[in-house]
Amino acid sequence: MFDVLQELFSYTFIVRAFVVGIFVSLCAALLGVSLVLKRYSMIGDGLSHVGFGALAVATAFNAAPLQVSIPVVMVAAFLLLRISENTKIKGDAAIALVSSSSLAIGIITISLTTGMNTDVCNYMFGSILAMSKSDVKISVIVAVIVLIMFVLFYNKIFAITFDQNFATATGIKAKRYNMLLAFLTALTIVVGMRMMGAMLISSLIIFPALTSMRVFKSFFGVIISSAVLSVVCYFIGLVISFAYSIPTGASIVAVNLVTFILFSIIGIMKRN
Amino acid sequence: MGLLSCNNVMVDYDGYVATKNVTFTIEEGDYFCIVGENGSGKSTLMKAILGLNKISGGTVSYEGVKRTEIGYLPQQTVVQKDFPASVYEVVLSGCLNKSGLIPFYNKAQKERVSQAMKRLRIEELKRKSYRELSGGQQQRVLLARALCATEKLLLLDEPVTGLDPYVAKELYDLLEELNQKEKLTIIMISHDIKAALQYANKILHMKTEPLFYGSKEEYASSEIGMQLAGGEKNV
Numbered sequence: 001m002f003d004v005l006q007e008l009f010s011y012t013f014i015v016r017a018f019v020v021g022i023f024v025s026l027c028a029a030l031l032g033v034s035l036v037l038k039r040y041s042m043i044g045d046g047l048s049h050v051g052f053g054a055l056a057v058a059t060a061f062n063a064a065p066l067q068v069s070i071p072v073v074m075v076a077a078f079l080l081l082r083i084s085e086n087t088k089i090k091g092d093a094a095i096a097l098v099s100s101s102s103l104a105i106g107i108i109t110i111s112l113t114t115g116m117n118t119d120v121c122n123y124m125f126g127s128i129l130a131m132s133k134s135d136v137k138i139s140v141i142v143a144v145i146v147l148i149m150f151v152l153f154y155n156k157i158f159a160i161t162f163d164q165n166f167a168t169a170t171g172i173k174a175k176r177y178n179m180l181l182a183f184l185t186a187l188t189i190v191v192g193m194r195m196m197g198a199m200l201i202s203s204l205i206i207f208p209a210l211t212s213m214r215v216f217k218s219f220f221g222v223i224i225s226s227a228v229l230s231v232v233c234y235f236i237g238l239v240i241s242f243a244y245s246i247p248t249g250a251s252i253v254a255v256n257l258v259t260f261i262l263f264s265i266i267g268i269m270k271r272n
Numbered sequence: 273m274g275l276l277s278c279n280n281v282m283v284d285y286d287g288y289v290a291t292k293n294v295t296f297t298i299e300e301g302d303y304f305c306i307v308g309e310n311g312s313g314k315s316t317l318m319k320a321i322l323g324l325n326k327i328s329g330g331t332v333s334y335e336g337v338k339r340t341e342i343g344y345l346p347q348q349t350v351v352q353k354d355f356p357a358s359v360y361e362v363v364l365s366g367c368l369n370k371s372g373l374i375p376f377y378n379k380a381q382k383e384r385v386s387q388a389m390k391r392l393r394i395e396e397l398k399r400k401s402y403r404e405l406s407g408g409q410q411q412r413v414l415l416a417r418a419l420c421a422t423e424k425l426l427l428l429d430e431p432v433t434g435l436d437p438y439v440a441k442e443l444y445d446l447l448e449e450l451n452q453k454e455k456l457t458i459i460m461i462s463h464d465i466k467a468a469l470q471y472a473n474k475i476l477h478m479k480t481e482p483l484f485y486g487s488k489e490e491y492a493s494s495e496i497g498m499q500l501a502g503g504e505k506n507v
Contacts, residue, residue, distance in 0.1 A: 155368055155377065156368065158361065158365055162357055162361075163346070165322075165324055166344055169344040172340075217404070218401065219355075219357045219358070219361050
């Protein structure tokens with residue numbers, strides 16, 4: 001085990017993936033608690049598909065991937081939130097529309113330019129080789145911003161998650177904080193999706209929250225547990241992915257799934 | 273002094289008029305009850321006052337009270353029922369409207385929370401999970417939260433629905449005390465006409481538009497009030 005770890009960290013690309021991954025999983029887990037409880041987890045999924053489209057287009061035009069996809073996904077976050085707040089349109093269906101359309105645009109762009117190659121596969125299912133040095137820098141900066149914002153707005157996020165109507169009624173600008181939540185989610189997804197893959201990044205948001213909710217009963221407890229679980233699962237997933245040469249994203253999701261099952265059993269046992 | 277007034281308020285959902293022609297003024301210290309059948313636009317009106325529903329006509333104006341000085345006890349929603357939150361976290365969130373942009377709660381706010389919890393006798397539930405409480409306990413937690421949010425004006429949407437008579441009586445007594453001793457103005461939606469006649473000083477009877485608006489004494493002697501109060505007695 002120790003040998004594997006030593007070998008693992010002798011590669012710079014793994015160290016990069018590790019650093020970015022820890023930050024991204026932390027951000028995703030923290031935001032995820034609120035997103036899951038607000039029934040916004042579909043937005044995360046939709047955003048990752050929009051991110052895929054943006055990345056594909058950016059690559060086709062030889063533009064810097066993060067600099068293009070961050071603003072595009074932010075705009076998408078704004079739109080998706082408006083859609084899901086608007087009761088006249090079926091929110092979940094509209095999100096599915098947006099996400100499959102972005103996926104289609106991305107795939108068309110790729111096949112017209114570079115053709116279907118390993119890049120596409122990497123976008124879809126993630127690769128730890130994807131991070132360049134400058135990407136690492138941007139990712140870490142973005143993630144730190146997300147973490148700081150989350151801590152500063154923690155109480156507000158709790159209030160709008162628990163009872164948005166009460167928050168609005170008592171004079172809190174709930175819509176503004178919803179938007180903040182969507183923007184932070186967009187940032188986290190863009191930064192994390194190349195490693196995790198467009199298909200799997202939303203699991204980073206959903207799994208830790210759902211897993212923690214099996215056992216913990218306070219919001220703060222769920223937040224802390226999600227953060228810890230997310231980082232631990234990421235680490236184990238990365239090591240397994242390295243040891244057995246399987247895609248990182250899939251390996252991390254699998255570890256998360258096992259944890260979820262474990263916590264569900266603990267939850268059931270605690271109740272009885 | 274006037275706290276809040278509605279002038280010809282109308283709310284519609286996609287052309288369906290939920291409530292209209294509502295005009296009234298709330299004075300400081302009022303105990304204002306909104307009564308009426310299900311679907312008569314009571315909750316819609318309350319949400320319009322709170323800015324949760326868009327008003328399609330008329331005005332709601334806050335005079336002696338700011339938006340951040342209001343407490344609200346909503347009808348329970350489905351999402352909350354499996355929400356991981358401790359009682360303390362829920363009550364504390366009531367203090368948020370006094371925080372402004374300051375990210376964390378201060379000592380005075382935490383003190384306010386323990387006062388509110390003491391008052392509603394939920395101190396021993398502090399660390400419990402909100403979702404594991406009984407309906408009556410949850411209602412008390414939400415009322416404690418509402419009390420943290422206000423010293424002036426409290427709006428309650430059917431606060432006693434689903435409570436057993438003993439707990440309901442306790443709640444009415446507490447509200448009366450807050451209204452009498454601390455001059456807390458109360459606006460309450462209620463199905464309980466008897467209680468409305470006992471505690472309120474003003475009554476608004478809704479059926480999409482106001483059927484009656486005036487003091488409780490006038491209501492008791494009005495045709496509609498007599499009908500309903502009489503009906504209650506026969507049940």
